[in-house]
Amino acid sequence: MEYRKDYFTGTQTQDLTEVGVTRQRSDVLGHVTGKTQYYADRQFAGLLHLKMVRSPHHHARIKSIDVAKALKVPGVVRILTAKDVPQNIYTILCLIQVEPNDEPVLAFDKVRFKGEQIVAVLAESEAAARDAAAKVKIVYEVLPAVFDVEEALKPGAPLVNEYHGRNYFTYEGHHCRRVRYGDVERAFAKADHVVEEMYQSSPIEHAPTETTGCIVVPDQNDRYTCYSNTQALYFTLDNTALILNSPFQKLRLVGGTVGGGFGGKVDVITEPIAFLAAMLTKRPVKYEYSREEEMQVSSPRAAERIYIKDGLMKDGRITARKVTLYVDAGAYSRHSPYGTTKAAAHMPGPYTIPNVWVDCHCVYTNRTPSSAMRGFGVTIGDFALEVQMDKLARLIGMDPMEFRILNAYRDGDMKAHQKQVEGAALVECVQAAADLARWPLCDRSKTASSLKREV
Amino acid sequence: MTKVPVEFTLNTREQNEFVETGSTLLSALRDRLGLYGTKAGCHQGTCGACTVIIDGEPHLSCLTLAERCQGKDVTTLEGLAPAGALHPLQQAFMDGFAAQCGFCTPGMILAAKCLLDRNPDPTRDEVVDAISGNICRCTGYEPIIAAILTAAQGMRKPARKRA
């Protein structure tokens, strides 16, 4: 790896000793010898296996749940439904004041996506738990479902999540996350070109090699230890305490070793119900997603649809950018209201544009709830923005690298979010990339700097 | 649950076990013998995390019934090198940053070992084929391929010297 110190000389300290140096990972000896202990690499006497009964429908009212037959399966120890969960309705980010609580630990009146968890079966063996889960009888009244963000926002669309009352998340009284800066409409009227394009993406599953799961073990003194592969130990601890109405000190989480996460293991799904099961049975309980569950029910990266309308001058300056962005949160909030805010914060990209208008909608649909994944709220937006940048450059016959350098933030520029730019480095990044790709740049671009805008 | 006896060689030692009929080698290794170096990622043959070596060939322990290992020679990651020592593949994976979360690593190393035992001087394509049944979601395959090639080179050197 190369650490280039020739940028911004004089403005940075040059005493970094670790950057650019290869160091072995501290955990790698365990990885190559098979000694790294993942959550499931332990044995407990009397371990119970938890299997979920899941909704086969995208949207349905639950008319009745009958567990009588399932209870008779040999090896079944207990069956849990919503009635067993002290505070059944939660939302992960209530810890940072994201409201309202909108998701049941176990569904009871309605299911809002295919694969939603309804009944937890606890048995001596996985096979018995699976057998019994198949024997739980649930009567549904299937409801019309909505799978498209724009359809969901139309009047008369099926209401997905009653806790919101509408098919979108409300941001401080507003129907979306907004950015307003300058006057885009006036700038469009004066622009040489106005370009409007639509971009969209599908949900993306993280597909970690180790599926999501945990084991909860009763300790002494009515305390419980959870071995989990969560990426968010403290979110999990706090949410579980709230869901179970339990003092925090009764719950202990052991983790940090994750067999691939990528954001897919920050939701709090398996632990609260496994804790509850261990509390009610006084036995160790394992709740592990099968590969199929991992693919079907664990939160993916949200699908997004993005409309970008730009005002462009012949000389390459972007004078206005209007973005309407829809995040498909699926049936529940999880991390999507936050991801949508990130999307709004990320627009209009790392470019200085004097007129900006952004509406980012966090929309509820009957799809699998989406959540965090590597740069969520940002990555898809970047894809859209950069494809748009290429299109704009092509339209006016400008080199795409030069076009980016021209419009890139410079220190001191005002951003659409009313913050002055500091520490910009895009110009230098593009220059370095051009260099590596042996892409010729004109002198003006070659000598451009993030420190000041050339006149 | 009926249990049946099975005798096999595990990491060069004789192993006599009673296993549940219909249970897999994966479950015998992990749940009965506490050998957690063998990982479970899918229970359907698609991820390769459970790869072990049986009679010199890579096998998926999640699709192998424990009973059918009667008389066979099974090697897991734990049996790759004596305690405290490292196999050249393990060393190369460490040095080459070929393990990130580490969950695919046992399967990768064992799949690679089967290749190198048969073919000490593999081409890059042969390495790619050897690990084609093993999914890695973190590291990226390039460092893994490079580590295997590096290990192969290191393992050939002493042999050449002798010749």
Next chain:
Amino acid sequence: MSVTLSAAKQARLVPAVQAKGGRIIAGGTLIVADLNYGADSVALITLDRLGFDKIAVKGGKVTLGAMVTMAAVARDRRLKFLHPVANSIGGPAVRAMATIGGNLFAPAPYGDMTAALLTLDAEITLHDGKATRKLPIETFLAQRRKLQKHCVVSISFAAPSAGTFHYVKVVRRKPVSASVVTIAAVIPQKAGKIKDARIALGAMAANAIRARKAEAALEGRKLGNDIIATAAKLIAAEASPADDAYATAWYRREIAPVHFVRLLAA
């Protein structure tokens, strides 16, 4: 759930076990994956002691025991033309386990070896409990469900003459993955004209099928770009592919002709 396992002492005793719901376990790559997720009780029977893992090549006739693995085929120097087929199935671990017999029963998109055996006009030898029977592979595939109650003993075929066997498997993840489309073809020529062309498709129906319309288009013609293009148009005429995790039926139909052209033009 209870699973029992026993080793068959004779092929003729197997169908009686099957009649009572028992199942043969060969390499186990499909059946154990089922067991891991299902909760059925089942009596499994292995063919491990029957010597079905032999490969015989005599006077141009190849006989593969039902328990021959893909790895064994890929190692056998006499079967070079089948190496690309065997090596296109799973990764090395799957190949070390997966058998020829099991492949005959593999549901789409699996069954790549079966597609190859279909173009080779293979003959299946099976035991129905009373007697050994021989069936052309096409007949066998048409009755595949029913024949799961019998014990496949071996598969034999005449080795194709040099350069007449063609095979391509289109995958989404290189080097190996389940098939999007598999095409196997034997295109013999006599006096510069195509004679007895056979083309089989994998992943284009519930099991491997012949592309008879495309074969007919080739018959008696000189192999060239025009005639390949004509046959390509007909390649998926008899197909009924499915949507699955690897491809949509639409995509399979779209690309089958493209790969057929590339396969024969190459």
